[in-house]
Amino acid sequence: METLLLDPEDVAESASLPAVIDAVEGAFGAYARGDVQMPAKSYIDLPQHDGDFRSMPAYIDLVEEEGWEAAGVKWVNSHPHNPDDHDLPTVMGTMIYSDPETALPLAILDGTTLTRLRTGAAAAVATRHLARADATSLGLVGAGIQAHTQLEAIAGVRDIETVVVADIDADAIAEIIEQYGDDYEVREGSIDEAAACDVVSTTTPVEDPIVESVGESTHVNAMGADAAGKHEIADDVLLDAKVVIDDHAQCTHSGEINVPYTAGVLDDEDIHAELGEVVAGQKPGREAGDGVTVFDSTGLAIQDVAASHIVYEHARERGIGTDFALVGTET
Template identity: 30%
Template structure:
């Protein structure tokens, strides 16, 4: 008889703390750089082009002794049947026996691990004296980006939020952010100011760290607006054709990725490479190479740095295991027999 743990979304919300997730994602990036992981080919399907799709990401973390997968789907019409458009399911196996270990709802885990990833890119590549953060996109994932980046840069003075399609949405987001950080992340007394911005050019010119989290297929940020020393964590681009920043920004920038093949195929670097603005050799490494000391990060205060994060199953699997271990401590979740 096999026993496995099931965690529903509410359980994952209760047990995962952003600080621990950031450490977990750093551990994933370190393992990748050390060659202690495998990422398998991405499986994708468009059931209805543009409105219903799914992907299956899978991988193996050798030291953690787990392998598994996350299936994520996006069905635009789901609201009509009372379901979220975005759904995710994580399945974790023991790499010593092949036995299933856990089944978890993947929606909260996807958000929190993605927030941690963006912040780690900034922590490893932005100027240490960064004062101003710009978040491009004001959706659900943007909250996690704000929380993780503020935890990693407690000295931030200003967080600007831009929504190119709907200023009011950015305004609501900025107004609610202090309350959300306190309620959802236990982050009281954040000293930064939160403001929605209308003038993206001006906001970019003031920013030390820019995190992009939109589904855009057109660059939102132009190169001429960017001040020297800016760091970009590009999160939104995860499918061929998506792009959020001017491909010219990559010319001369120091660029790291979370997975070389996946980023070349579907990440923010896809289009600059297709346009010949950069090539594979201009990728300085995977982000974990900075953690393991294989490659240096930022070289000076003027350099533009970019972290292109498309997301891998490794992030979901180790965050999922963290949730399972924490749920065991707290007596949460359900045990099923297979």
């Protein structure tokens, strides 16, 4: 059997976002039940190049619940000087998606597009379980490419009517308004206005909090913090909220809570649950009387594997991608 090569356009064309959301939700539930293997993310630091490599492997067993299992590894980098020095992206990812039974590499996928999709899907899963059922307004703090996926994914789980976008880049805001203005009431607003919406997703790389207040019952998807020192949401907001994280080790090291947790401002008593526990029904999501909820997302390898499963299956069904002989035949 040949391996399927899926470039960025192939991944985007093969990704049914509702199916990716459901698969990522299933992966979170499997994680809470102990039906995944996910070694810690490993790093190769390259200070001489001001960059690093990261490997993210995982296996998911959802055979009993959904009839599938999957395995894979994402190889991703961060080289901040790439755009200026080499005309290359800062971050590039490659995903190897494998058959757990035979170890055959079923597909090699563009991991950058995949990451964008699975990150939006994680926010949608959190929104499904933590936001008010009648939420109709969405705030976007940060108008980069991830903001687009946040909107598309969250609108798949809540009836979004109004979108408020805050960013220092007027062109980025204009792009969102132009792309989605026919489907929603989209307008530019301040960070405070965006954060007062029923749901707000923050996707900025800041180290000093920029969201100082939110609405009385806002659900916050804190998506921007992915390294130690990054911090978008004010400590007072976090301390007053029901906080749900994707993974304790990752979030306390490099998620939204990493700064106040390290400083002792916030501790384990202030963390309600991991998202998988909520999905699996082990701990409650939004309850009557809840005010602000926060989802701290760092991104897990199981999300990449789950998204790869959907993309691969859809690509095979539709004849998308390029087959090639990666594995030779033994004699």
